[in-house]
Amino acid sequence: MQTLLFLAALLTLALPLGGALAQDADRGQALYAVHCATCHGLDGRGEGPMAGVLMIKPANLTELAAANGGAFPLERVVKRIDGRDPLVSHGSPMPVYGQFFGFDANAALAGEVPTVQPVADLVTYLQTLQRAE
Known part of the structure; x- marks a missing residue:
């Protein structure tokens, strides 16, 4: 019983x-x-190998902050990826990977925006791609 309580405390x-x-x-x-x-391309500039076949050109992900007055639009990016702000340029709403990036209010936070852990990690990486104005 003591071991169980210790493990529970450690987990907490x-x-x-x-x-x-x-x-x-x-x-x-x-x-x-x-x-x-x-x-979006390995460099995030919207020029990946599939970009040419899409009806709407993929966004240049290195300019998200610059296009938003220098502030990274965290909430908009999270919601675009996890499907709460649909984008249909892919022929279907984002996320094209379904439940993997889909919203779950109990999962995680990216800053103060609730989302799933993979989206929080992805958005953290996208923030590193931002180029200075």
């Missing part, structure tokens, strides 16, 4: 407070390479 200490999970740009970069680079 290991869990992040307030539902916020650590965001990892390296995990986000790996997710980006698998799920986003085909359209």
Whole structure:
């Protein structure tokens, strides 16, 4: 019984407070390479190998902050990826990877915006791509 209580206390200490999970740009970069680079390009400039066949050109993800007065539009980007702000340029609403990036209010926080852990990691990586104005 004591061992069980000790393990429960240890687990409680290991869990992040307030539902916020650590965001990892390296995990986000790996997710980006698998799920986003085909359209947005490895460098995020919207020139991936599939960009030419899309009805709407993929966004240049390195200019998100510049296009928003220098501030990274965190909430808009999170909601675009997880499907709460639909984008149909792909022939179907984002997220094109369905439940993997789909919104779950109990999952995680990217800053103060609730989302799933993969989206939090991906957005953290996208923030590293922003070029100075």
